[in-house]
Every structure is written in C-alpha cells, then in structure tokens.
Amino acid sequence: xxxxxxxxxxxxxxxxxxxxxxxxxxxxxxxxxxxxxxxxxxxxxxxxxxxxxxxxxxxxxxxxxxxxxxxxxxxxxxxxxxxxxxxxxxxxxxxxxxxxxxxxxxxxxxxxxxxxxxxxxxxxxxxxxxxxxxxxxxxxxxxx
Amino acid sequence: xxxxxxxxxxxxxxxxxxxxxxxxxxxxxxxxxxxxxxxxxxxxxxxxxxxxxxxxxxxxxxxxxxxxxxxxxxxxxxxxxxxxxxxxxxxxxxxxxxxxxxxxxxxxxxxxxxxxxxxxxxxxxxxxxxxxxxxxxxxxxxxxxxxxxxxxxxxxxxxxxxxxxxxxxxxxxxxxxxxxxxxxxxxxxxxxxxxxxxxxxxxxxxxxxxxxxxxxxxxxxxxxxxxxxxxxxxxxxxxxxxxxxxxxxxxxxxxxxxxxxxxxxxxxxxxxxxxxxxxxxxxxxxxxxxxxxxxxxxxxxxxxxxxxxxxxxxxxxxxxxxxxxxxxxxxxxxxxxxxxxxxxxxxxxxxxxxxxxxxxxxxxxxxxxxxxxxxxxxxx
Numbered sequence: 307x308x309x310x311x312x313x314x315x316x317x318x319x320x321x322x323x324x325x326x327x328x329x330x331x332x333x334x335x336x337x338x339x340x341x342x343x344x345x346x347x348x349x350x351x352x353x354x355x356x357x358x359x360x361x362x363x364x365x366x367x368x369x370x371x372x373x374x375x376x377x378x379x380x381x382x383x384x385x386x387x388x389x390x391x392x393x394x395x396x397x398x399x400x401x402x403x404x405x406x407x408x409x410x411x412x413x414x415x416x417x418x419x420x421x422x423x424x425x426x427x428x429x430x431x432x433x434x435x436x437x438x439x440x441x442x443x444x445x446x447x448x449x450x
Numbered sequence: 451x452x453x454x455x456x457x458x459x460x461x462x463x464x465x466x467x468x469x470x471x472x473x474x475x476x477x478x479x480x481x482x483x484x485x486x487x488x489x490x491x492x493x494x495x496x497x498x499x500x501x502x503x504x505x506x507x508x509x510x511x512x513x514x515x516x517x518x519x520x521x522x523x524x525x526x527x528x529x530x531x532x533x534x535x536x537x538x539x540x541x542x543x544x545x546x547x548x549x550x551x552x553x554x555x556x557x558x559x560x561x562x563x564x565x566x567x568x569x570x571x572x573x574x575x576x577x578x579x580x581x582x583x584x585x586x587x588x589x590x591x592x593x594x595x596x597x598x599x600x601x602x603x604x605x606x607x608x609x610x611x612x613x614x615x616x617x618x619x620x621x622x623x624x625x626x627x628x629x630x631x632x633x634x635x636x637x638x639x640x641x642x643x644x645x646x647x648x649x650x651x652x653x654x655x656x657x658x659x660x661x662x663x664x665x666x667x668x669x670x671x672x673x674x675x676x677x678x679x680x681x682x683x684x685x686x687x688x689x690x691x692x693x694x695x696x697x698x699x700x701x702x703x704x705x706x707x708x709x710x711x712x713x714x715x716x717x718x719x720x721x722x723x724x725x726x727x728x729x730x731x732x733x734x735x736x737x738x739x740x741x742x743x744x745x746x747x748x749x750x751x752x753x754x755x756x757x758x759x760x761x762x763x764x765x766x767x768x769x770x771x772x773x774x775x776x777x778x779x780x781x782x783x784x785x786x787x788x789x790x791x792x793x794x795x796x797x798x799x800x801x802x803x804x805x806x807x808x809x810x811x812x813x814x815x816x817x818x819x820x821x822x823x824x825x826x827x828x829x830x
Contacts, residue, residue: 313574328695339695340572347686347697366689368588369641370579375563378576392585394696402696404580410641415596426578437578 312426312437316340318357324423325357326403326438337401359397360421361443367393369410381427395419395440406439418443452663453538454673455828457486458790461554463654463777464623471503471653471780475554476512478655478783482550486659487669493659494546496520497536499529499553500782506554527729528681529553530656530785531816531824535679537660548661555780557651569692569820583819584648584732586691588640591734595642598749602642605733606630607755609647612730612769615762616776618802623652623778633733647733652778656786658793674793674812677716677827682708684821691819704823705729705742705815712813712825713744720744723827724809725795726766727788729817730773740768743815743825762805770795770803785824788814796830 311319318325329341332352336345339358344351373379373387382388391407407413408424419440426437459481461474475498483490490513498506498520507520525532530553537551561584566576575581594600610630616622628646636646666673684690687701713719720743728743730736737751745766746754754760760768771777771791774784792812794800812828 312578313572316572316574336697366589366593368585368592368643369638370582370585371638371640374576374579374582375561378563378566378573378581379579380577381579390579392580393589396698400698402698404694404696406578406580415593 308433309436310429310433312435317423317438323360324421324438325360326421328356328358328399328401329353330356337399339401339403356399358399358401358403362395362397362419364413364415364417364419365394365396365402366415367391367407367413393440406437408439408441412442451542451544453541453660453676454663454666455658455676455789455793456661456666456669456673457482457484457488457659458793459483459485459657460621460787460790461655462621463780463783463787464652466653471500471554471556471655472506472509472512474556474653474655475506475509475552475657478554478657479509479513479550479552482657482659488548488659490514491516492548493550494518494548495540496550496552497523497533498782499523499525499533500555501529502555502557503782506552506782509552525681525818526820526822527731527779527781527784527818528816528822528824529782529818531679531814531826532681534658534785534789534826535681535824538676538679541660541662547665548659550657550659551786552655552657553780553782553784553786554655555782556653557780559650562651566692571692571694575694580694581692583691584640584643587732587735588643590689591732591738592642594734594738600737600749600752602634603630604737604752604755605642605647606633608730608733608736608760609633609775611760612773612775615770615803616772619771619776622772622776624772624776643732643734649731649774649779652780654778654780654783654787656783656790658786658789672797672830674796674828674830677718677829678712679824679826680708680712680715681822681824682711688821690821703742704821705739705817705825708823708825709743709815712827716827718811718827723811723813724807725770725792725805725812726768727773727792727814728768729815730769730775731779731817733775735817736768736773739815739817740766743813762803767805770800770805781818785814785816788816789826789828792828796828
C-alpha cells in the first residue's frame, strides 16, 4: 500500500525526517504556518519558504471527541471515527503551529513534542493518506 | 449626536418547524415597533443581520416596501453587534432620526461548518479536521484554566446558572434547569467542555428601534441611551479561532479592545455596570470574557462564581435571561437578544429575572469568527 501526503506543500515529502513548511517575511521577519504569499504583519510580498523545527513545546491543547462536520472533514466518521488530540506546539522558529496530537491523554502544557506523520484515511485507490501530527517526546514528559 | 433605544422586540429562540427566518424577523420587528409606539412607515433606515439568509432585508415584503436604505450585515457571531453599531452610527452621522436594527436566523442543529477557503484558511485545514469552532473554545478555556487556576466545577456552575436563568425566561430555548453533575457528566466534546457546557445553534429574531437621543422623550418616558456601540477585529498575536498558527508575541483579543474602547466612549468603568450580557458560546467563554471585559482579574472567576456573584441577585449579574447556553444561538439575532434583555432590566420590566436595586447601566458583549467582538453600553 502506497503512502501519500494529505496535502501538498504543508510538510516535506517524501522524507525520512519530515519538516513542516512555513514561510518567513523578508521585510519584517515574522514566521507563519503554512507558507503564505504575503505578510500578515507588514503586508509585504517578500515571503520565503522556511522549514520549521521538528520539536517544540505544547502551548495549548484539547481533544476532538466527535467527528467534525463533513464536508469539509475528509477523515473517517461514524463508527470509524477515532478521537484525536489537537493543540498548538511552540517551535523555536518563533511560531506556534496548530496540529493534530497523537494522544488524547497525558497532555500537559509545556511538554516536549516532536513532529511525526500519522495515517489519516485510505483513499479511493487504496493508498494510505498521511498527515502531520505531534507526539510527546520519548513517551516521558519533559517540562520547560 | 447621542442615540437612544425606544423599542425592543423578540421572536422566541428555539426550533419552529416551517416558520422561516424572515417570518421571525418580521414578528420581532412588529414587536419592536409596537414597543416604540411607531409605525413601519416612520422608519427611515434599517440594518439586518443574518448568517443563513442572504437578504434579510427582504423582510420589507411583509412590512411595506417604503424604499428606505436597508443594508444587510454579516460579521460572524458578532453580526448583531455590528448591526446595532451601524444603526447607531447612522443616527450619529446626523442625516437620519429614526431607524431599525434587526437580526434573524434559522440554523440546522450541529456544529457550524463551511469552506475554510472562505476564511483565508487552506482547504486542508478543513479536510484534516481543524476547521471547527468548538475545538478553539476547548483549547482556549483548557489553557486559561491551567494558567489561572479555574476548575471544571466553575464551568459547570456557570452553565447551571444559565440554564436556571433560562427557566425564568419564556423566550428561551432550553428552559429546564440542569444540575452541575448532569453538566459535568454529559458527553465530552472538546476537553474540558462537555455537551451541556456548549450553546447550540437554533432559530430566532430580535429587533430594536433607535432614534436621536434628543427626540427620544417624544416616544417613551424611559429611553435607554446607547452610550457606546463598538466593533473591533483581532490584531496580530491574539489567540483567535481558525488560526493554523499564532505568533509568539501575544496581544489582547478583540473583546478586550472593544471593551476598552466602549468604556472610554461611555466615560465609565466596569465598576459602574449593573447588569451584563457576555458571549457564552460555552461556559468557558463566559469565564474568560468576564476578565476580558474588565469585570475581574484573571483567576478571580473561581471565587466569584463559587460565591454567586454572577447570579441575578449577585454583584455582577451575567446573562440574566440564560445567555447563549439557554437561548441557543441564531447568529444574526443573538446580540440583539442581549440588548432586549438589558433594556428590559434597565426599564425594570424583567419580571422574575429582574436584577434588584434599579439597575442603571447595562453592558453587552459578542464574539465571533474569525476574531471579531462587539460591545455596547446602555444606560437610563
């Protein structure tokens, strides 16, 4: 079964160590995620792609216990839905990115998280569609 | 140019089968016109808010095609606050004396959904399950509780208060009191928010008749003066809904900005307010908004709620008609329901829900996607 990314241009693919693809403003230096074409702070159009750090600290989180409305949600619904965590991870690039979290328990603000790719759904051709998520580092909690 | 509210009207909130949103809007308008003692032909301009209805101004088909300027407004869950602010500003500009603000909506049950690209978010943001509002509120209160020592019991107490107040409100959707245990024990949706801690989308309409303050006494012996009606959107660094990323440098949210601007315009402070309506999308939002609107410091809410300060008889009565939790949320109408309740309170006509001590100053706050807030301050 082949693996395909859930979206183009959001994380590096294919890669042994995927990175999220953000952008940085050449005029004012702010970093965004995902990559965008103009600056949300200074309105300049000098954004350049920037690969973001693979590790960071959990800044805020919750759990998604019910399937999001479909459309637009493309994942499994009904009995096939599996609750997931969602939160913001603060990266050294100076940005907090919103991401799926691999756990729904044991989450605490401040713990170290690392980027992983996880299965999201199976597409019509039988490919495993993968998306980005953050997982607590080492299974043990390390706090700032 | 000062502005007064001389009439308010409401169509009950809930679910009403085949009755259309526009029908509900017409009923709310008729009620407001009667309350003001004016006729539709006297209205010189109008603004109407709705999410579901493309052209809520089509309500004129049921009232009279008088050719007045009638503009439709949509501004997320802050729509009705924007309708009110625009109507008030139109009078303040000096060209019109008497106008109408109305909001109406009829939503399907369940979480709101849309195309993320319509919110400047990438389409994968929706496909992957991020394009949801309840999740944002879950994250925001979860973090706030962690940072400021608020307990889940406080969330349940706030929700229970609003259900209890809703039971006193014949126009509310949910009129059955729920215990804190039932609320905490209901289905978890987005930790720590359970099902009964959330409002739900529903149906309803509300309207207000506004006029120049110096003419108000022609219509009523107790005009309610609109001392401020302010709308603000988020600045970069605010923690807002539908944000795939946030910068590290934090700024205050649009509610804080709108609140400060409104108090400044009105020339008063939070200590002067007697009756309050806050956006309780969920119980956590009411807790956070209490501080964001300047009524307490972060963390004070734990003791305030435990001590009953937010009850009808308390020092800071909040959502005396049950708020969004008991009334549900028809987006276009919600903020005008807040106005309706505050006006009743200031007139002394709130019956079983009346805040004692002759309240003189009222305050309303709305918040909605993608990060817009509306605040109004009213006084006798």
